[in-house]
Amino acid sequence: MSEIALNVNGSSHRLDVDPTTPLLYVLSDDLGLRGPKLGCGLGQCGACTVIVRGRAVRSCVTPVGTVAGAEITTLEGLGTAEKPHPLQQAFIDEQAAQCGFCLNGVILTAKAFLDQKPKATDAELQQGLGSVLCRCFTHVRMLRAIKKYQEKRA
Amino acid sequence: MTTKIPTAVDRRAFLQMSGALVVSFSAASILDAADVVQGPFDTRGSHVDPTQLDSWLAVGADGGVTAYTGKCEFGQGMYTAQIQLVAEELSVPVSRVKLIQCDTSICPDQGTTSGSQSTPTNFNERNLAQAAATAREALLRLASQRLGVPVDRLSASDGVVGVKGDTGKRVSYGELVGGKRFDVTVNAHAPRKAVADWKVMGTPVPRVDMTEMATGTFEFVHNVRVPGMLHGRVVRPASVGAAVASVDEASVRGMPGLVKVVVRKNFVGVVCEKQWQAIQAAAKLKVVWTAGPGLPAQHDFYDHLRKQPARDAAVVDSKDVDQKMTAASSVLKATYLHPYQMHGSMGTSCAVADVQGNKATVWSPTQSAYPTRSGVAAVLGIPPDNVRVIYVRGSGCYGINGADTVSYDAALLSHAVGKPVRIQLSRQDEMAWENYGFAYVIDQRAAVDRSGTIAAWDCESWSPSLGGRPGYDQPGNVVTGMLVGFEPAAPAPRAAGAPRGPLRNGSNAVPSYLAGCIDGSCNGAGTIKSERVVTHTIASPFFTGPLRSPARLQNTFAHECFLDEIAAHVKADPVEYRVRHLSDPRLREVVQAAAKAAKWQPRQSPQRTGSGRGIACVAYEGDNGYVAMVADVDVDQSSGRIRVRKLVVAQDCGPITNPDGMKNQIEGGALQGLSRALGEEVTWDERKVTSIDWRTYHSLPLGFDVPEVESVLINRNGVEASGAGETAITIVAAAVGNAVFDATGARIREVPFTPERIVAALRARS
Numbered sequence: 001m002s003e004i005a006l007n008v009n010g011s012s013h014r015l016d017v018d019p020t021t022p023l024l025y026v027l028s029d030d031l032g033l034r035g036p037k038l039g040c041g042l043g044q045c046g047a048c049t050v051i052v053r054g055r056a057v058r059s060c061v062t063p064v065g066t067v068a069g070a071e072i073t074t075l076e077g078l079g080t081a082e083k084p085h086p087l088q089q090a091f092i093d094e095q096a097a098q099c100g101f102c103l104n105g106v107i108l109t110a111k112a113f114l115d116q117k118p119k120a121t122d123a124e125l126q127q128g129l130g131s132v133l134c135r136c137f138t139h140v141r142m143l144r145a146i147k148k149y150q151e152k153r154a
Numbered sequence: 155m156t157t158k159i160p161t162a163v164d165r166r167a168f169l170q171m172s173g174a175l176v177v178s179f180s181a182a183s184i185l186d187a188a189d190v191v192q193g194p195f196d197t198r199g200s201h202v203d204p205t206q207l208d209s210w211l212a213v214g215a216d217g218g219v220t221a222y223t224g225k226c227e228f229g230q231g232m233y234t235a236q237i238q239l240v241a242e243e244l245s246v247p248v249s250r251v252k253l254i255q256c257d258t259s260i261c262p263d264q265g266t267t268s269g270s271q272s273t274p275t276n277f278n279e280r281n282l283a284q285a286a287a288t289a290r291e292a293l294l295r296l297a298s299q300r301l302g303v304p305v306d307r308l309s310a311s312d313g314v315v316g317v318k319g320d321t322g323k324r325v326s327y328g329e330l331v332g333g334k335r336f337d338v339t340v341n342a343h344a345p346r347k348a349v350a351d352w353k354v355m356g357t358p359v360p361r362v363d364m365t366e367m368a369t370g371t372f373e374f375v376h377n378v379r380v381p382g383m384l385h386g387r388v389v390r391p392a393s394v395g396a397a398v399a400s401v402d403e404a405s406v407r408g409m410p411g412l413v414k415v416v417v418r419k420n421f422v423g424v425v426c427e428k429q430w431q432a433i434q435a436a437a438k439l440k441v442v443w444t445a446g447p448g449l450p451a452q453h454d455f456y457d458h459l460r461k462q463p464a465r466d467a468a469v470v471d472s473k474d475v476d477q478k479m480t481a482a483s484s485v486l487k488a489t490y491l492h493p494y495q496m497h498g499s500m501g502t503s504c505a506v507a508d509v510q511g512n513k514a515t516v517w518s519p520t521q522s523a524y525p526t527r528s529g530v531a532a533v534l535g536i537p538p539d540n541v542r543v544i545y546v547r548g549s550g551c552y553g554i555n556g557a558d559t560v561s562y563d564a565a566l567l568s569h570a571v572g573k574p575v576r577i578q579l580s581r582q583d584e585m586a587w588e589n590y591g592f593a594y595v596i597d598q599r600a601a602v603d604r605s606g607t608i609a610a611w612d613c614e615s616w617s618p619s620l621g622g623r624p625g626y627d628q629p630g631n632v633v634t635g636m637l638v639g640f641e642p643a644a645p646a647p648r649a650a651g652a653p654r655g656p657l658r659n660g661s662n663a664v665p666s667y668l669a670g671c672i673d674g675s676c677n678g679a680g681t682i683k684s685e686r687v688v689t690h691t692i693a694s695p696f697f698t699g700p701l702r703s704p705a706r707l708q709n710t711f712a713h714e715c716f717l718d719e720i721a722a723h724v725k726a727d728p729v730e731y732r733v734r735h736l737s738d739p740r741l742r743e744v745v746q747a748a749a750k751a752a753k754w755q756p757r758q759s760p761q762r763t764g765s766g767r768g769i770a771c772v773a774y775e776g777d778n779g780y781v782a783m784v785a786d787v788d789v790d791q792s793s794g795r796i797r798v799r800k801l802v803v804a805q806d807c808g809p810i811t812n813p814d815g816m817k818n819q820i821e822g823g824a825l826q827g828l829s830r831a832l833g834e835e836v837t838w839d840e841r842k843v844t845s846i847d848w849r850t851y852h853s854l855p856l857g858f859d860v861p862e863v864e865s866v867l868i869n870r871n872g873v874e875a876s877g878a879g880e881t882a883i884t885i886v887a888a889a890v891g892n893a894v895f896d897a898t899g900a901r902i903r904e905v906p907f908t909p910e911r912i913v914a915a916l917r918a919r920s
Contacts, residue, residue, distance in 0.1 A: 001410075018410070018430070021428075021430045022430065025428070025429045025430045028376075028377070029385075029428060029429055032379065033370070034370055034371060034372065034373060034374070034377045035370030037374070037376060037501055038376065038501065038502065038578055039500050039501050039502070039549075039581075040502070040581040040847060040848060041433075041502075041580060041581055042581060042847055042848070044581075044847060044848040044849065045500065045848055047500060047501060074370060075369065075370030076369060076370035076371055078369070078370075079369055080369060080371075081365050081366060081369045081371055084365065084368060084369055088368040088369055089368075091364075091368045092360075092364050092365055092368050095360060095361055095364060095814055095818060097229075097361070097364060097367050097368065098229035098230065098231075098550055098818060098819075098822055099228060099229030099500070099547070099548075099549055099550030100229065100363070100364075100367030100368075100372060100374075101374065101499075101500045101501045101548075101549040101550065102500050103367055103368055103370075104370060106856060107368065125857075126857040126858075126859070127857060128857065129855065129856040129857035130855055130856075130857035131855055131857070132855055132856040132857065133500060133848065133853055133855055133856065134500065134856055135498060135499060135500040135549070135550055135552070135826070135853060136229050136500075136550045136822045136826070137821070137822045137823075137824075137825035137826040137828075137829065137854075138818070138821070138822055139821075139825050139854075139856055139858075139860045140821045140825070140860060140862075140863050141818065141821065142856060143856070143860060
């Protein structure tokens with residue numbers, strides 16, 4: 001165990017944890033956050049995604065020690081229920097969810113991708129979402145929400 | 155709206171507040187007597203008496219309405235839909251209705267939320283809908299007494315009863331019964347609100363859980379945290395059928411946070427203080443397993459199925475099929491193959507249990523709160539009344555994923571340490587041991603007369619089965635129950651008896667084009683009177699269970715593709731040929747509606763242009779939703795890759811509760827069906843399942859070439875409301891397979907339609 005400083009959604013935390021612990025378990029168990037989720041634990045599905053230093057990162061395979069001091073944003077840090085982020089609002093407007101378990105990975109992956117590539121083509125966007133899963137297959141609405149957000153922010 | 159989990163203290167306050175709990179511990183037989191909870195699915199009843207209005211609805215002092223249901227939200231929109239129903243019948247805004255789902259301490263036992271039965275069960279003249287209608291009737295009666303005005307001069311809106319033409323006289327629901335019981339029996343004849351008067355039902359009310367889901371504040375079962383909670387992990391057998399030979403506890407001794415190694419027969423698990431510690435301890439624990447019996451080879455598994463002892467059933471048999479085949483101008487034959495597929499939930503299954511002495515509370519994502527209560531009781535050896543199952547939403551399940559088994563896991567681990575334990579399965583433990591959707595072999599044979607009309611249809615299928623939903627008394631039907639010593643249900647071999655009528659066609663074993671006549675009563679959707687359908691159920695090496703459109707999807711794939719083969723053989727248009735052989739007007743109408751929306755031009759398939767279109771349809775479960783789909787595809791004939799450009803879906807499920815919710819289900823069903831048709835297949839080696847993650851089980855990602863999905867909703871009033879969650883998915887493989895044939899002339903008879911199989915079929919094309 002060792003003390004690690006984490007900066008999550010604008011708040012600082014000092015935690016005594018094994019630095020090899022994947023970030024996901026620290027966020028969900030030690031900090032009680034509901035956004036990042038354990039989908040596969042293998043970095044294959046996207047459910048655990050968080051944004052670290054502006055990039056979408058799979059927290060289930062990211063040792064917490066490697067992100068000490070970095071700015072980490074989870075889905076609940078993007079916007080709030082009272083004031084959702086425009087991308088979250090686009091998902092709400094399009095009713096783009098069924099069970100909702102994958103939303104964390106879909107929204108944060110799209111957010112980080114479009115921050116990097118605001119003018120991404122459909123093909124590029126497709127590639128950017130190439131390893132994100134939604135098993136309810138709400139794809140049609142999710143892609144529509146992401147496109148609408150992209151058009152609005154442009 | 156939230157589904158907050160009450161803590162122990164909150165819960166007591168919550169029960170006191172609700173004031174609605176009707177407890178009658180001798181009520182087990184009431185269900186049958188009162189015929190309140192009906193439907194084809196088993197329920198046992200409970201201490202919550204469904205004949206009493208107070209078991210379903212309560213009005214608070216502030217006039218807010220709380221409803222109690224045994225049908226839960228799994229992502230299909232049932233939470234919002236049921237709130238709409240209550241809001242409509244009681245004339246209150248959606249925001250004033252709170253819905254409590256599937257908590258065995260306070261909700262009626264409605265069995266399992268499955269089989270597209272929630273709408274039929276709770277939206278027609280019974281159960282929740284009838285309770286709401288009874289509440290409205292009771293409130294009007296009370297208002298009549300209070301105001302001294304006859305009921306027919308009263309009207310209700312916004313939770314207030316007023317007098318028509320006299321704005322001065324009014325009384326709120328809160329003033330009438332706020333915080334008190336209704337003390338009336340659910341009236342089977344209480345009038346439902348007329349569809350023409352609907353203001354909330356039939357409208358696209360947004361999902362009430364949407365904002366919380368999108369902003370990461372929604373509480374899934376994965377987020378449930380109980381004070382003093384520990385974390386568990388299981389160690390499943392190294393191969394199918396393996397038993398524990400030895401467990402070396404010394405192999406994990408001294409690991410940080412380790413609380414206990416738990417072994418009970420073949421159930422092995424660890425409990426640690428933290429989740430990551432449990433994951434590491436489970437990986438390190440040395441368990442020696444016996445070899446297990448070995449598995450039948452996958453490469454000839456379908457042939458293997460045909461040779462096994464089977465439980466046979468004759469679904470229909472007109473006894474003249476062989477004779478018609480001999481006399482026919484031509485006879486067509488084909489065999490269709492469908493693999494085991496998995497639910498493969500996005501999040502692995504998770505539950506939290508708190509077992510103290512002989513009492514247990516389980517926070518569970520199960521579809522079957524009350525049956526899981528019985529299952530947990532059985533694996534712990536305590537009475538069901540000592541168990542409370544609180545439903546908390548998990549990841550979308552599409553049938554029986556790991557939700558039930560992980561509830562048993564949590565209970566066993568908590569029982570062993572005497573403290574609350576949370577467990578979330580590993581991806582491999584979820585995928586290698588879940589109850590798979592059935593594999594199928596289906597032989598088709600049809601006789602065609604000189605006019606090109608089908609004269610006889612003969613269908614014979616083989617399908618493996620083991621376990622399934624545990625129900626109230628078979629915990630061995632899922633892996634954890636079996637590991638602690640309960641037997642899974644397996645089909646006992648038996649010869650087929652005579653068909654028993656009238657036909658229900660709940661598994662769509664009978665093609666829609668058959669008349670379905672048994673003892674002179676014809677309940678099929680079609681015109682073909684010379685008919686035979688025989689099924690063989692074989693013991694499966696793997697657990698099986700309902701997966702969205704169980705058996706219906708596999709049967710319909712074979713039926714709808716074979717119908718297309720016959721149409722092509724006689725050079726008939728696939729739409730016209732379907733309509734010609736259908737007698738059910740609702741099924742005919744969706745076929746015509748899909749064709750019209752897709753601007754279908756009469757055609758003979760195959761056109762062989764590399765682009766093609768196909769159609770398929772089904773009367774889901776015989777009469778629980780009608781759907782047709784037109785698929786437009788491009789086939790790259792060198793790589794064998796299929797690109798689906800567009801799916802047009804026409805659907806009639808009776809009166810529509812929420813048109814946007816229905817579209818969402820159609821779109822999701824269409825694309826999930828596409829993923830299953832194009833890539834999903836469970837694989838195994840000599841001893842174990844090898845589909846254990848998203849590299850070895852292929853789900854189409856968000857970034858695939860997503861087709862346009864167009865939904866045509868037929869809103870039909872004057873009939874019962876039926877299910878809409880499993881309709882579209884049932885016909886995707888057939889519609890796409892038929893389109894591939896149209897595009898290339900190659901008939902694909904095996905799911906999934908991998909590029910290798912397409913290339914092989916293109917080569918084999920005559």
